[in-house]
Amino acid sequence: MATRLVQINMKARDDSALGAFWAEVLDWEMSTEGPGVTNLEPKDFVYPDPVAVCIDIVVSAEPKTVKNRVHVDLATTSAAHQAQVVARLRDLGATPVNVGQGDVPWTVLADPEGNEFCVLDWHDSTQDTGPIASVVVDCADPGAMARFWGEATDWTVHKVTDQSAVLRSARGVGPYLQFLRTPDVKAGWNRVHLDVRPYPGDDMETEAARLRALGATAIDLGDSTIPWKVFADPEGNEFCLLTPR
Structure with a gap:
């Protein structure tokens, strides 16, 4: 048995x-x-497929107060492309x-x-x-996180x-999942x-049960109506186990 990384969940005021x-x-x-949920996926995409990690944006009244512990890196293909992407994103x-x-x-934007999020240097290997x-x-x-997530997925x-x-997915397609050592201490729920x-x-x-045996901690939200389960990985980062599909 195993799971697949299928999406990231992002909280938002709007x-x-x-x-x-x-x-x-x-x-x-x-x-x-x-209401309050916006789903993003590639055009003509058949969910789920490791060729893409989709994005679910869920409304939340809680304000953003600290740097996110999870972010995305955007790919570029040349120095000119990197500059074009940054300029376009600033216009957006x-x-x-x-x-x-x-x-x-690379360029860090919000x-x-x-x-x-980051717009990567085009020299990065992101083919x-x-x-x-x-x-x-x-x-x-990073080593401990790789062991957990390599077994969890x-x-x-x-x-x-x-x-x-x-x-990266076992099929060798789609984005990479990177665990990056930082001195920042986790504060509150990840946005x-x-x-x-x-x-x-x-x-x-x-x-x-398998995830708990690997070191995940179950989190009880006190809502028996939701079909998914909430866990924290060994460093306390929340993640959701969705229903099989």
Whole structure:
């Protein structure tokens, strides 16, 4: 048994407006499954497929107060393309942001609600990822996170160093999942988190027990009506186990 990383979940004051921004950024289609939820996925996409990690934007009244521990990196193909992407995103409403990155070849921006993301240096190896080159998670121990997430999902661990760990889907398509060592301490609930989903025919309770055995901690939201389960990984990052599909 295993899960798949299928989407990231992002909180927003205005899910529709933020969804419209990211739909323009990624050239993806925007839809909704109900009030307060905006779904983004590539055009003609058959969900789920590791060729893309989709985005769900969910309305929340809680303000953003700290740097997100989960963000996306956008791919570029040349120096000119990187400059064009940054200029276009600023026209769409993105703003430059300083998160202590110093003099780096990539550009750090924030979306209209302050969520940080990076436009990568075109020298980065991001072939065939689609517009999202990687989903990045801040952490204290990249090796430990790679071990957990490599077992929790069927994604393959590609590289582990003292500073970072990189995984990708077993099919070798779509964006990378990167765990990046940072000195920041997690404070409060993550405003952006990962969602994983078991395969069709798998048993959700069995999968939940397997995740707990790997080191995940179950989080009780006190709502028995929701069909998904909420966990925290070994460093306390919340993630959702969705129903098999």
